[in-house]
Amino acid sequence: MRVELALAVSLALLLIPLSFIDDIVNPSPHALVYTSEASGQFPSWLHREWYGLYSGSLLLHVNDTVTVELRVSGCELRRGVYEYRVVHYSSGKVYAARGEVGALTLLPIFTVELGGVHALQVRVKLEGEGVCEYQLRVTAVRGDKSGYARVYSLEAAAGLISVSAVAAYVAVRRREAA
């Protein structure tokens, strides 16, 4: 029973990192890039108030990047401010940025430091004449995974060594028994 358990553990050490390395080398295309688009009009009575344009949660991994693009059109924009907040759900770490809104605004690119679920939120405060229309595009792209690949290769090597150790032990015991 102990041999079986050791074999199971070392197989897990070998096969799980190998399958994760496979996910790095052959990523599945439908989960490689995430895009979300939102568009609409600002209600004119909301001028000078914070107005939430986007809020959503994404599962992201280390080195992935999130780009947010905001277009405002159809109105005479006097002044505009955005607030961009990303909260890492499990650690509670907050990343926040503020800036001016123009006709086309590229919000700062967010690079993920801790893997996990992130809550994203974009809100704006606009002042101007007329009815403003906005278009918002959120894009999350897979980043560099070479660090993960190195760690998983080491793990797989450890697994391979322990599988061979268990196999050698079983072979010796069998020869003794025979």
Add this chain to the structure above:
Amino acid sequence: MKLLKLVKWYLGFFHVWAFSLALFFAYVFTYDRFAILEVSPSWDSLVDSAWSLQEPVLMAAHAALVAAVLFSFEEGEGYSYLRHLTGAGRLQVFAAKWLAYLLLTALPLAAARSLLAVSWDYRMLARPGFAQALAKLLAGAALQASYLFPFYAFWALASKRATYFVVGAFLELYLLESFWGGPLLVYRSHLMLLRLPFDPALGWLVRDLGARIAASLAHLVAAAYLEARGEVKWR
């Protein structure tokens, strides 16, 4: 030393565990470790997002194989010995088989999903709701396994040979891809029943799967009848 003998029997039978371990690795292989997904911020969603297109078919195929081991072979893989040891009746043995089947088929799936959730974000372990999410996941997997159990049990008991049963069950899975579709609705039931503890949408369940669940219960009664009667006549 009846208890010791029982434990020995249990361990001997549970060499089928090795296959469950292989299936655990297969599930992990089909998931994407670096998927970028839209989720809601909770443990539930992390555990729920670990999903792949191959998973339902893998689980159903595994369930069919386990049912073949439990029901097709002569006196069900040593369960007569269990009856002899404990003095249990045939229906109690049927329940024991169901329990063993649940452990063998639902555990690898739940383990693979939770492994992926933990490797996505281990900090979630410290947050409340982790154990609850795992319990929900296990309950969902057990629900789907229990939905398939009566069909496979009955077919395995009623078919003349294990080969016939396994070929039939795999043909049914193959029909998923065809014009006729799989009669057991493996995909839909997998998606609905696994999510049921997370999001109890009973109305949808009754509308989409009501007839299949009723058929499943009818098969359960038939399989229990065959099992209680002992040897199947036409075998």
